[in-house]
Amino acid sequence: MNSKYTFLITVLAAVLFTNCSKNNTQKITDTNDYDTFLAMTENKTLDRAKQNEVFWSEKLEKTPNQYGYHSKLASTYTAYFSTTGDVEYLKKAENELLLVNERTQYENPSYLKSLAYNYISQHKFKEALELLEKAEALKDRLQETQKMLFDVHLELGNYEKAQAYLNTFENFNDFDYLIRLSKWSDHKGNLDAAIKYMEKAMAIAESSNLKGLKQWSYTNIADFYGHAGEVEKSYAHFLKALELDPNDAYAKKGIAWIVYSHEKNPDEALRILNTVIENYKAPDYYLLKSEIADYKGDLEMSKSQLDLYHIAMQNEAYGDMYNKYNVLLYTDENIQLEDAIAIAKTEIKNRPTPQSYDLLAWSYFKNGNLEGALQIVDQHIINKTYEPETLFHVAEIYKAAGRTEDVKPLKKELLASLYELGPTMEDKINQL
Numbered sequence: 001m002n003s004k005y006t007f008l009i010t011v012l013a014a015v016l017f018t019n020c021s022k023n024n025t026q027k028i029t030d031t032n033d034y035d036t037f038l039a040m041t042e043n044k045t046l047d048r049a050k051q052n053e054v055f056w057s058e059k060l061e062k063t064p065n066q067y068g069y070h071s072k073l074a075s076t077y078t079a080y081f082s083t084t085g086d087v088e089y090l091k092k093a094e095n096e097l098l099l100v101n102e103r104t105q106y107e108n109p110s111y112l113k114s115l116a117y118n119y120i121s122q123h124k125f126k127e128a129l130e131l132l133e134k135a136e137a138l139k140d141r142l143q144e145t146q147k148m149l150f151d152v153h154l155e156l157g158n159y160e161k162a163q164a165y166l167n168t169f170e171n172f173n174d175f176d177y178l179i180r181l182s183k184w185s186d187h188k189g190n191l192d193a194a195i196k197y198m199e200k201a202m203a204i205a206e207s208s209n210l211k212g213l214k215q216w217s218y219t220n221i222a223d224f225y226g227h228a229g230e231v232e233k234s235y236a237h238f239l240k241a242l243e244l245d246p247n248d249a250y251a252k253k254g255i256a257w258i259v260y261s262h263e264k265n266p267d268e269a270l271r272i273l274n275t276v277i278e279n280y281k282a283p284d285y286y287l288l289k290s291e292i293a294d295y296k297g298d299l300e301m302s303k304s305q306l307d308l309y310h311i312a313m314q315n316e317a318y319g320d321m322y323n324k325y326n327v328l329l330y331t332d333e334n335i336q337l338e339d340a341i342a343i344a345k346t347e348i349k350n351r352p353t354p355q356s357y358d359l360l361a362w363s364y365f366k367n368g369n370l371e372g373a374l375q376i377v378d379q380h381i382i383n384k385t386y387e388p389e390t391l392f393h394v395a396e397i398y399k400a401a402g403r404t405e406d407v408k409p410l411k412k413e414l415l416a417s418l419y420e421l422g423p424t425m426e427d428k429i430n431q432l
Contacts, residue, residue, distance in 0.1 A: 027263055028232050033239055034255055038275040040246040049079040067103040070096040071111060078118070085249065085282035087317045094118050109135040113148060123321050125155045125351050143169050147176050154187065157353035175204045175213060179220070186224075189386035195224045215244045219251055226254070227420055231262050249280035253288070261422050266296040283312040283322060287329070295424050323347045327359045337367040354385035362393045365400070373397050388417035392425065395432050407432055 053076045060069040077093035080086065097115040104111055112135040119128035129152045135145045146165050153162035166184055171177045178201035185193035198221045205213035222237035235258050241251040252272055260269035269292050277285050290305035309329070313322060323343050330340035344359035357380035365373035377394050385391075395410040411432045418426055 028235055029255065029259055029263060031268075034242065034252070034272075037242045037246045037252065038272060043083065043247045043279065045079060045245070045247065046083045049076050049083065052076040052079075067100050070100040070103075071114060074100070074114060074118070081121070083247065083280075085280045087315065087321070090118065090121055091317050094122070106131075106134055107138065109138045109140040109145065112138075113145060116148060116152070120152065120155070122319055123323075123350065124319070125152055128152050129156065147180065150180055154183065155353075156351050157356075159187070172200070173204070175201050175208075178204070179217075182220075182224075191224070191228055195221070195228060198224055211244055215241055215248065218244070219248070219254065222251070222254055226258070229416075229419060231258055231419065234258065247279070249276050249282075252276045253285070256288075260292050260295070261419050264423060266292045283309050283318070284325060286312065287325060291422065291424060295422075320346065320350055323350075324355070324359060327363060331362055331366040334366060337363060341367065354381045355387060355390055357381055358385070358387075358390040358393055361397065365393070365397050370397070370400055374401055388414055388421050391417075392421070392429065399432055 053073065056069050056072040056076060060066065060073065063069070074093040074096035077089045077096065080089035081093065094115070097111065097118055101108070101111050101115055106112060112131045116128040116131040116135070119125070119131070129149075132145055132149050132152060136142065136149065146168050150162050150165040153159070153165060163184070166177075166180055169177055178197045182194045182197035182201065185191075185197060198217070202214075202217035202221055205217040218237045218241040222234045222241070225231070225237065226234035235255065238251040238254040238258075241248050245251075253276060256269040256272040256276075259265050259272065270289060273285060273289055273292075286305045286309040290302045290309070293299075293301035293305060306329070309325075312318075313326065323346060327340045327343050327347070330336045330343075340363040341360065344356070344363045347356040347359055350356070357376050361373040361376035361381060364370075364376070374397060377397055381390060381394060391410050392414055395407050395414065398404075398406045398410070411429060414421070414425075414429045414432070418429070421429075
């Protein structure tokens with residue numbers, strides 16, 4: 001549910017129209033398109049991971065001095081995590097990668113980058129940066145390292161460094177460069193450019209006919225199309241992703257969001273999500289189900305899903321991965337606001353981005369500290385991010401401070417972002 005966007009002027013009227021009435025929405029999905037994928041029982045990726053786990057575990061048991069087998073096991077556990085969402089596999093992969101890096105005294109760039117990738121998945125961005133800087137100093141496969149350094153600096157809010165690394169591997173015929181240029185354009189609020197470069201990357205993926213690249217391209221371009229109000233294109237590309245991998249949980253979640261936010265059909269959205277969470281366990285799915293249940297007025301289901309989320313959060317393996325969700329949950333429910341402030345400060349320490357500062361500003365605001373919230377907004381947030389959720393918080397803070405002229409352009413942009421924000425936000429935005 002990662003950066004948000006400023007919408008095309010030509011799309012604005014259409015988006016506003018489709019959101020003006022819950023019963024006046026063009027239906028673009030068809031259960032015949034995706035029901036087969038929801039009924040899938042076979043998971044080839046998971047089956048392959050299970051076979052690889054047995055194979056490499058046996059190899060390691062027979063020849064424990066072959067430390068490279070730890071890396072193979074780590075790859076297997078990473079595949080497990082990607083397919084199941086089970087964080088325990090991510091931690092198992094970390095343990096294997098720590099072992100192999102210790103055995104090689106942190107002097108093998110490939111192993112360093114593998115552990116850095118694992119840390120990125122765990123939102124341990126500063127730890128990932130430290131590993132990548134070691135890899136950079138070793139100069140082996142340097143461009144690959146520089147690409148990852150761009151990723152991490154962008155996540156950390158080190159935007160000048162991120163841009164500098166992006167410039168080092170400029171190549172408009174390179175898939176890796178184009179997807180990062182798209183990501184950079186998104187960060188700058190240029191959705192037109194973000195889509196253009198992602199489409200170019202997708203064309204390269206399709207011409208190379210590499211399944212993994214195509215899969216990644218389809219889900220990412222689907223997100224971009226959705227943000228731009230091109231919901232039909234978004235739906236079509238989520239379907240393309242499912243044709244490649246019928247067990248792609250993210251693509252199914254994307255279709256569920258279209259059904260919920262665009263078509264205002266919460267029951268069908270919940271049906272889709274229920275089939276996903278049978279085999280894919282990620283706590284944010286509970287939050288999404290809770291939101292949809294709240295929208296349809298089923299407060300009992302909404303609460304039960306929140307309870308499941310809270311139970312999941314008792315697992316310390318998640319670390320800081322769900323800090324944002326926890327802050328927003330506490331502030332939304334007006335509970336544990338001091339905890340929300342503390343978690344937001346941790347996020348700023350981990351990654352001082354405008355979005356992290358937004359968590360602190362919003363926590364201060366909800367806790368009655370309007371002056372502190374305003375100071376953070378003006379110093380660290382406004383004109384530094386285009387994420388609708390953040391802009392809504394800014395608008396609420398400005399409204400409370402009596403800065404009505406500053407609220408007006410934000411409200412206009414938020415109304416254009418209703419699809420992305422979800423139907424529960426419509427009344428809140430209209431009250432700004």
